[in-house]
Amino acid sequence: MKVRVCEACGQHNPEDAWYCSNPNCGESLPQSAITELDDSLVKLSPPPPEPPDVRASRVAAELSRTHHDTSPASGLSASETPRYGALRGIASLCTGLGVLALVLAGLGLLAGFVMMTVGGGFLPGFGVIIVSVATGGFYYIVLRVVAEGISVFVDIEENTRHTALYVQRAVALLEKRLK
Numbered sequence: 001m002k003v004r005v006c007e008a009c010g011q012h013n014p015e016d017a018w019y020c021s022n023p024n025c026g027e028s029l030p031q032s033a034i035t036e037l038d039d040s041l042v043k044l045s046p047p048p049p050e051p052p053d054v055r056a057s058r059v060a061a062e063l064s065r066t067h068h069d070t071s072p073a074s075g076l077s078a079s080e081t082p083r084y085g086a087l088r089g090i091a092s093l094c095t096g097l098g099v100l101a102l103v104l105a106g107l108g109l110l111a112g113f114v115m116m117t118v119g120g121g122f123l124p125g126f127g128v129i130i131v132s133v134a135t136g137g138f139y140y141i142v143l144r145v146v147a148e149g150i151s152v153f154v155d156i157e158e159n160t161r162h163t164a165l166y167v168q169r170a171v172a173l174l175e176k177r178l179k
């Protein structure tokens, strides 16, 4: 049996091969590389498979390279920038107003106690306490809910966008490799 032995990597190629079939080599094979071999000793074997961890890191490297190669014009890099600055601003404003509502409720509570004990009457003081705590608590809860809702929405939207972007890159890479 005749094979063409690659001088660069030692791969055994078919006799009529012009280039080394080892995907990591690909050297051209001169006529002189044809070697007569004992059939019982040789079979045309594919190159040893890449170890899985090497393969995985190479794919990961290609994925990140695809990412860096992406021009801003394609919109991929542009969508990486954080969005919803205004919504985030409203969320922190709501959180701040919620704290303010609690502070005002605390002041009302204090005023109510003063009215109950020092002067102004027990019942009016008690009324002031009830109204401040109820109002402050209500506004605090409403503002917290709005702030949390906005944060959750922004987070979900961001995660979805990142996932979509990653899948997009993976598909692009896969298409490139299948060509």
Ligand SMILES: [Zn+2]
Pocket (backbone or CB within 6 Å): 006, 007, 008, 009, 010, 011, 020, 021, 022, 025, 026, 027
């Ligand atoms: Zn070779």
